[in-house]
Amino acid sequence: MAYPVGMKSSIEKVELTRKNRLHSECPRMAPDEKAVLLKGFHPDFKDGDKLKLRCGVNKGERVPKVMAEYIEAPSRLDLASVDLSQADYKTDVLVIGGGGGGATAALTASENGADVLIATKLRLGDSNTIMAEGGIGAATYPEDSPVIHYIDTMVGGRFKNIPEVVEALVHDAPGIVSWLSGLGVNFDRKADGSYFAHMPAGHSAKRSHSIKDITGLEIMRALCDEVRNRQISVLEFSPAVELILDEEGRCAGAVLEDLDIGKKIVVEAGAVIMATGGMGRLHPNGFPTSNHYGATADGIVMASRAGAKLLYMEYVQYHPTGVAWPEQMLGLLLSEALRAQGAEVVNSDGEAFVNRLETRDALAAAILRECGQREKGAVTPTGVAGVWLDTPMIDLKCGPGTFLKRFAGIDHRFKKYGIDPSKEPLLVYPTQHYQNGGVKINVNGETNIPYLYMAGEVSGGVHGHNRLGSNSLQDIFVFGRRSGSHAAEFYRKSPAKKMVLNHVQAHTEELDALGLVTDKTSPLLLPDYKFEKALVSAQYSTDIGEAQ
Amino acid sequence: MKAVEIKKIPIYVMGKKFEVPEELTILKALEYSGFDIKRGCGCRGGVCGACATVYRRKGEYKINTGLACQTVIEPEINLVQLPFVSTRKSLIAIREVEPESLDIVKAYPELMRCMGCNTCTKSCPVDLKVMDYVSAVIRGDLAEVVELSIDCVMCGMCASRCPAELTPFNIALFVRRVYGMHMLPESEQLRSRLQEIEDGIYTEELTKLKTMLNDDMQARFLELQANKGASI
Numbered sequence: 207m208a209y210p211v212g213m214k215s216s217i218e219k220v221e222l223t224r225k226n227r228l229h230s231e232c233p234r235m236a237p238d239e240k241a242v243l244l245k246g247f248h249p250d251f252k253d254g255d256k257l258k259l260r261c262g263v264n265k266g267e268r269v270p271k272v273m274a275e276y277i278e279a280p281s282r283l284d285l286a287s288v289d290l291s292q293a294d295y296k297t298d299v300l301v302i303g304g305g306g307g308g309a310t311a312a313l314t315a316s317e318n319g320a321d322v323l324i325a326t327k328l329r330l331g332d333s334n335t336i337m338a339e340g341g342i343g344a345a346t347y348p349e350d351s352p353v354i355h356y357i358d359t360m361v362g363g364r365f366k367n368i369p370e371v372v373e374a375l376v377h378d379a380p381g382i383v384s385w386l387s388g389l390g391v392n393f394d395r396k397a398d399g400s401y402f403a404h405m406p407a408g409h410s411a412k413r414s415h416s417i418k419d420i421t422g423l424e425i426m427r428a429l430c431d432e433v434r435n436r437q438i439s440v441l442e443f444s445p446a447v448e449l450i451l452d453e454e455g456r457c458a459g460a461v462l463e464d465l466d467i468g469k470k471i472v473v474e475a476g477a478v479i480m481a482t483g484g485m486g487r488l489h490p491n492g493f494p495t496s497n498h499y500g501a502t503a504d505g506i507v508m509a510s511r512a513g514a515k516l517l518y519m520e521y522v523q524y525h526p527t528g529v530a531w532p533e534q535m536l537g538l539l540l541s542e543a544l545r546a547q548g549a550e551v552v553n554s555d556g557e558a559f560v561n562r563l564e565t566r567d568a569l570a571a572a573i574l575r576e577c578g579q580r581e582k583g584a585v586t587p588t589g590v591a592g593v594w595l596d597t598p599m600i601d602l603k604c605g606p607g608t609f610l611k612r613f614a615g616i617d618h619r620f621k622k623y624g625i626d627p628s629k630e631p632l633l634v635y636p637t638q639h640y641q642n643g644g645v646k647i648n649v650n651g652e653t654n655i656p657y658l659y660m661a662g663e664v665s666g667g668v669h670g671h672n673r674l675g676s677n678s679l680q681d682i683f684v685f686g687r688r689s690g691s692h693a694a695e696f697y698r699k700s701p702a703k704k705m706v707l708n709h710v711q712a713h714t715e716e717l718d719a720l721g722l723v724t725d726k727t728s729p730l731l732l733p734d735y736k737f738e739k740a741l742v743s744a745q746y747s748t749d750i751g752e753a754q
Numbered sequence: 755m756k757a758v759e760i761k762k763i764p765i766y767v768m769g770k771k772f773e774v775p776e777e778l779t780i781l782k783a784l785e786y787s788g789f790d791i792k793r794g795c796g797c798r799g800g801v802c803g804a805c806a807t808v809y810r811r812k813g814e815y816k817i818n819t820g821l822a823c824q825t826v827i828e829p830e831i832n833l834v835q836l837p838f839v840s841t842r843k844s845l846i847a848i849r850e851v852e853p854e855s856l857d858i859v860k861a862y863p864e865l866m867r868c869m870g871c872n873t874c875t876k877s878c879p880v881d882l883k884v885m886d887y888v889s890a891v892i893r894g895d896l897a898e899v900v901e902l903s904i905d906c907v908m909c910g911m912c913a914s915r916c917p918a919e920l921t922p923f924n925i926a927l928f929v930r931r932v933y934g935m936h937m938l939p940e941s942e943q944l945r946s947r948l949q950e951i952e953d954g955i956y957t958e959e960l961t962k963l964k965t966m967l968n969d970d971m972q973a974r975f976l977e978l979q980a981n982k983g984a985s986i
């Protein structure tokens with residue numbers, strides 16, 4: 207299905223302006239200009255899409271509306287159905303979530319001598335990590351340094367990041383590239399063996415290390431293989447549904463739900479590392495998402511119910527360049543590397559309206575403004591508006607064949623639908639991409655609940671209000687390593703006197719007392735796309751487009 | 755939402771007929787039909803290989819393979835889900851492998867059963883030259899294996915169709931890890947950066963930055979941005 211006739215006329219306009227645009231870049235925005243744009247058009251600043259939580263330790267925290275709906279819902283766990291006096295599994299360290307953060311934490315805890323069990327919702331490795339295309343950020347180039355990486359990360363995060371945690375990130379990052387290489391990850395290299403890196407938006411140096419456009423896939427395959435080789439126990443299709451505490455409120459394990467047979471599984475653990483990832487499949491603000499099927503914010507729900515403090519949950523990252531056409535790929539992500547390599551963002555008249563290297567928040571807001579208020583979006587037959595990512599510029603700037611060489615995966619996926627991205631631009635619209643906030647952590651990945659750790663997207667503080675591209679993959683490995691080794695050393699050595707789910711009972715009682723009634727239960731585990739809901743993903747972006 | 759007229763087409767899921775909007779992917783068609791998807795779905799974006807599936811077009815004898823999240827349905831297509839492909843993998847510790855004397859056939863003796871039938875290549879949903887990388891494994895050309903197999907999504911289709919019962923994707927993963935771990939050169943640049951960090955040469959400046967005023971840091975950032983080179 208190539209581009210329909212209706213969209214062709216806009217593509218012609220893009221082609222007409224391309225030659226001139228090759229030599230003149232749209233200027234970067236001044237800080238105040240950016241602030242005005244964000245205030246006016248970024249969904250984070252839109253009132254009515256955020257609610258203050260009405261219950262639990264995080265009462266008063268502003269969170270996305272959908273997030274509040276799930277945090278304020280009763281537990282999906284029927285307390286009468288579990289017998290905590292009989293643990294089905296006992297382990298030193300329980301890792302919840304089998305993405306990059308979880309696998310790293312498990313490997314590290316195991317290397318450090320702990321007995322480890324991984325419980326995950328889908329298959330080991332089915333995660334956001336496997337989808338990462340762009341790269342992993344680390345200051346390995348001579349002209350770069352951890353100091354510059356620190357500055358970029360803080361500025362990108364609007365100075366709200368926890369300084370010590372960012373220091374840990376930039377300090378460990380180069381070592382992580384080395385660790386991953388040591389696991390057999392085939393990073394892109396230059397002829398002399400040094401790493402190839404590119405400079406994503408918001409960074410001041412070439413820093414993002416990639417493996418073609420399948421960075422996450424290559425890393426996740428190696429991590430899963432290593433988990434299997436070390437024979438670490440893995441329970442697949444067994445998501446956690448609640449954390450278990452001891453009588454002093456310290457973490458003591460989790461209840462899992464076997465997705466195939468529905469059975470509840472009680473795991474007693476000396477420490478729990480939660481690496482459940484993000485929230486995209488809740489579709490905050492009604493946006494499409496780039497996230498995998500299991501990204502339903504379960505970790506946030508379980509942890510806050512158990513008393514863990516949240517930080518910056520209201521800040522959601524919308525990736526500026528989600529696919530808007532073809533329909534079948536709606537919401538999927540087009541890597542930042544495309545822009546780094548030279549592709550500009552232009553409107554339906556072929557005009558560049560924003561610098562291609564603006565930070566994600568600013569670029570997303572600019573696209574929403576272009577498709578909304580300014581009515582300069584190109585509209586698809588299904589009524590979705592978008593702007594053009596001018597991918598043919600890549601070969602024009604870097605030489606014929608560059609696109610195919612660097613972006614074979616993207617090329618392959620679009621060609622299936624009759625679109626050749628090295629010759630035709632791609633229609634894009636912002637897509638929910640990343641949860642900037644999460645459960646507050648310190649430099650060891652510890653939370654305010656003893657024996658409960660967080661690693662990766664579920665945690666909050668590393669990225670402040672806004673994460674820079676390539677910093678998240680780095681985050682999951684740095685804090686996967688840190689939490690894994692800390693937990694392996696400091697897990698509770700003597701069994702908990704008594705395991706309890708009092709906090710779940712208390713949550714139900716609090717909802718009753720507040721008169722909060724809902725037909726939902728949580729955590730959600732998997733989104734419901736049955737019947738007409740299979741099509742909703744196509745409607746989200748239209749709703750937003752029209753709301754503006 | 756503008757009212758868009760939805761045209762429906764008939765499909766068969768495990769022999770049962772459903773009417774669903776045209777141009778859906780197989781995955782969305784199953785969901786639209788009302789199936790509760792737990793297995794057979796991961797990234798929904800064509801990279802995790804969880805949704806490997808087989809289907810038959812109307813009137814055709816051929817069984818096609820594909821990724822359910824990437825393949826678009828056609829009228830009267832016959833669908834089925836493949837929730838799991840059982841395979842074997844070698845547990846040899848990659849770190850201890852010596853590439854010079856590497857005997858992959860020892861880890862995967864079934865390699866010698868390959869009869870060059872090319873079924874694996876024909877069944878790969880991401881169009882890899884699977885048979886070619888299997889022959890490269892047998893020849894011991896590890897670089898070629900990396901090159902030809904790097905986009906493998908580990909969907910298992912090749913293994914499930916191989917008449918000689920090989921597991922090409924596990925063999926390729928093994929080779930890629932051996933190659934990445936032992937054959938790629940150490941980067942001098944990275945080594946010296948790690949040394950600098952170990953020597954603590956950034957510690958003092960990082961410590962200062964932690965208490966720096968936001969405006970000052972913003973100013974340094976703008977300076978850095980002004981002086982940075984090209985993005986590639």
Ligand SMILES: Cc1cc2nc3c(=O)[nH]c(=O)nc-3n(C[C@H](O)[C@H](O)[C@H](O)COP(=O)(O)OP(=O)(O)OC[C@H]3O[C@@H](n4cnc5c(N)ncnc54)[C@H](O)[C@@H]3O)c2cc1C
Pocket residue numbers: 302303304305306307308325326327328331332333334335336337338339340341342343421422444445446447481482483484496497498500501502504505539639640661662663664675676677678679680682729731
């Ligand atoms: C399309 C895409 C491209 C990206 N590109 C980049 C990039 O180029 N660079 C970069 O730095 N970042 C990138 N990111 C972001 C980055 O990949 C993720 O933020 C990061 O991988 C998250 O890792 P994680 O381990 O925290 O979570 P995930 O990798 O999502 O893993 C979470 C795991 O927990 C499981 N889980 C969820 N709930 C439960 C439960 N209740 N019980 C048990 N298990 C559960 C999930 O199934 C999953 O396996 C990208 C993200 C996406 C979606």
Ligand code: SF4
Pocket residue numbers: 803877878879880881882884905906907908909910911912913922923
């Ligand atoms: S090589 Fe095999 S496992 Fe890999 S993508 Fe192709 S069919 Fe799937």
Ligand code: SF4
Pocket residue numbers: 867868869870871872873874875884885888915916917918919920922
């Ligand atoms: S299908 Fe099996 S036997 Fe045939 S070429 Fe591929 S690996 Fe060899």
Ligand code: FES
Pocket residue numbers: 794795796797798799800801802803804805806821822823824907
């Ligand atoms: S769901 Fe991951 S490849 Fe289809």
